[in-house]
Amino acid sequence: MNRDIQRYWDLFLILVEKEITLKYKRTYIGFVWSLLNPIFTAIIYFLAFSVFMRFKMDNYALFLLSALFPWNWFSASVLMSVNTLTGNTGLIKKVIFPKHFLVLSLISGQLITMLFAIPVLAAILIYGKGMPGIQWLYGIPILIIIQFMIVSGISMAIAMVNAFFRDLEYITGVVMNMLFWVTPIIYPLSSIPEKFRIILSLNPMMYVIQSWRDLIMTNTINWQYIGISAASAIIFFLAGLFIFEKLSFKLDEVI
Amino acid sequence: MIHIDNLWKSYPARRESLGFKEFVLNLHKILKNRNDVFWALKGISFDIKKGDCVGIIGKNGAGKSTLLSILLGVANATKGIVDIKGRRTPLLELGAGFHPDLSGRENIIINGILLGNTKKEIMKKSAEIIAFSEIAEFIDMPVRTYSNGMYMRLAFSVAVHTEPEILLIDEILSVGDEFFQVKSGEAIKKLINNGVTTVFVSHSMDAIKSICSRVIWLEHGMIKADGDPADVVGQYLEKGR
Numbered sequence: 372m373n374r375d376i377q378r379y380w381d382l383f384l385i386l387v388e389k390e391i392t393l394k395y396k397r398t399y400i401g402f403v404w405s406l407l408n409p410i411f412t413a414i415i416y417f418l419a420f421s422v423f424m425r426f427k428m429d430n431y432a433l434f435l436l437s438a439l440f441p442w443n444w445f446s447a448s449v450l451m452s453v454n455t456l457t458g459n460t461g462l463i464k465k466v467i468f469p470k471h472f473l474v475l476s477l478i479s480g481q482l483i484t485m486l487f488a489i490p491v492l493a494a495i496l497i498y499g500k501g502m503p504g505i506q507w508l509y510g511i512p513i514l515i516i517i518q519f520m521i522v523s524g525i526s527m528a529i530a531m532v533n534a535f536f537r538d539l540e541y542i543t544g545v546v547m548n549m550l551f552w553v554t555p556i557i558y559p560l561s562s563i564p565e566k567f568r569i570i571l572s573l574n575p576m577m578y579v580i581q582s583w584r585d586l587i588m589t590n591t592i593n594w595q596y597i598g599i600s601a602a603s604a605i606i607f608f609l610a611g612l613f614i615f616e617k618l619s620f621k622l623d624e625v626i
Numbered sequence: 627m628i629h630i631d632n633l634w635k636s637y638p639a640r641r642e643s644l645g646f647k648e649f650v651l652n653l654h655k656i657l658k659n660r661n662d663v664f665w666a667l668k669g670i671s672f673d674i675k676k677g678d679c680v681g682i683i684g685k686n687g688a689g690k691s692t693l694l695s696i697l698l699g700v701a702n703a704t705k706g707i708v709d710i711k712g713r714r715t716p717l718l719e720l721g722a723g724f725h726p727d728l729s730g731r732e733n734i735i736i737n738g739i740l741l742g743n744t745k746k747e748i749m750k751k752s753a754e755i756i757a758f759s760e761i762a763e764f765i766d767m768p769v770r771t772y773s774n775g776m777y778m779r780l781a782f783s784v785a786v787h788t789e790p791e792i793l794l795i796d797e798i799l800s801v802g803d804e805f806f807q808v809k810s811g812e813a814i815k816k817l818i819n820n821g822v823t824t825v826f827v828s829h830s831m832d833a834i835k836s837i838c839s840r841v842i843w844l845e846h847g848m849i850k851a852d853g854d855p856a857d858v859v860g861q862y863l864e865k866g867r
Contacts, residue, residue: 374744377744378742378744381739381744382739382740384745385735385736385739389725389736392728393725396727396728461719461722461723462722462723462740463700464695464700464701464719464722465698465700465719465723466700466716466722466723466740466741467698467699467700467714468740620702623700623701624636624637624701625638
């Protein structure tokens with residue numbers, strides 16, 4: 372029994388490792404790209420919004436990026452997950468292993484990318500005369516766990532359903548684009564008229580993204596939002612797992 | 627060790643996807659026919675004891691590969707009982723878990739873990755695996771640079787070194803050049819002699835007769851004959867003529 376756990380853990384780690392190393396395998400500077408990417412993103416947005424178009428908001432670059440980096444983790448994971456099962460038919464048809472790991476390792480690989488963005492966010496914060504607080508130490512892990520559960524629930528479900536209904540891949544692209552605009556990423560929540568805010572409040576990512584922003588920009592943790600996010604995280608994770616398990620029985624017939 | 631009772635397996639009989647217009651126009655027909663299925667296996671029953679080496683023969687489309695997938699556990703039975711105890715190692719499509727951009731050494735680790743080992747166990751065996759594959763000088767190069775033969779050698783070496791309990795073989799005794807074929811054939815025979823339970827699908831009647839202690843003949847998803855290799859192979863060849 373113990374050996375099985377060890378084996379599954381090894382399998383998970385090696386898949387994550389593969390996810391990370393393969394990304395930059397054939398490049399010259401390799402892993403450095405993980406840090407360079409967020410830095411360049413930050414510079415571009417900083418130039419665009421703090422130098423050329425001056426918004427009436429202090430440090431708009433930080434405002435935007437504190438939500439955009441976590442969002443990118445979410446959106447890249449979901450969009451890439453759609454094809455994790457349909458794109459690994461060789462493995463799925465010939466080897467027995469927990470297929471969830473394909474999805475979970477992909478999300479973990481994307482999480483590493485997001486982790487590299489945190490020092491960049493801290494640097495912009497300090498540049499704007501701010502200072503990361505002690506809240507980061509527990510706020511960031513809490514938010515990562517919550518978001519990981521939401522992402523994995525959604526990703527497991529769509530990866531599996533896409534094997535049966537291939538149109539889902541394209542639907543996912545459209546829906547993610549829509550979700551981007553009903554999540555306060557490029558605009559503040561306060562800019563939405565009260566009567567429309569109900570629509571946004573139905574979007575679980577709204578609470579998560581808003582929590583990231585509050586934490587990064589003002590070192591505050593809105594426990595009510597955290598609570599709502601955590602509750603939806605549990606629901607999403609369990610629902611995703613349920614769908615995955617239910618359908619995986621028939622997976623071999625369709626891929 | 628392997629207990630199969632009244633096993634049925636169906637696949638959806640759906641045609642390849644239609645265009646949008648056909649899809650909309652024929653919607654009612656598609657919904658009506660959605661439960662059409664093709665039965666690949668129709669009520670198969672057999673038991674395999676520990677240490678047996680069972681050959682499976684039959685024409686293309688008889689259900690051999692489907693049966694092997696179910697024994698491996700990557701496909702599920704539609705109806706019936708499948709009860710298998712022991713670690714199953716496939717020698718089906720060698721190197722299914724290989725990634726072209728990773729080195730031979732890295733792929734040994736990944737494949738070894740996929741085949742049921744812990745990382746520690748496979749690290750311990752990797753020297754032996756590399757030696758057996760005879761491609762030590764290329765082991766740190768990405769496998770996309772390997773020739774087909776080298777790729778197969780490496781995959782085969784990993785599979786036979788993972789201490790299989792149940793070995794599922796699909797027509798792979800032709801790995802690499804003739805020297806390696808002899809070597810790989812001997813490695814399989816050694817495993818069988820050591821008491822590994824083996825299920826062996828092949829069209830090579832000579833290989834079946836020389837290795838197997840029992841043969842099952844599948845036809846149209848049903849068992850046509852099951853018993854002594856010489857007998858069953860004889861009947862099969864008789865009918866095929």
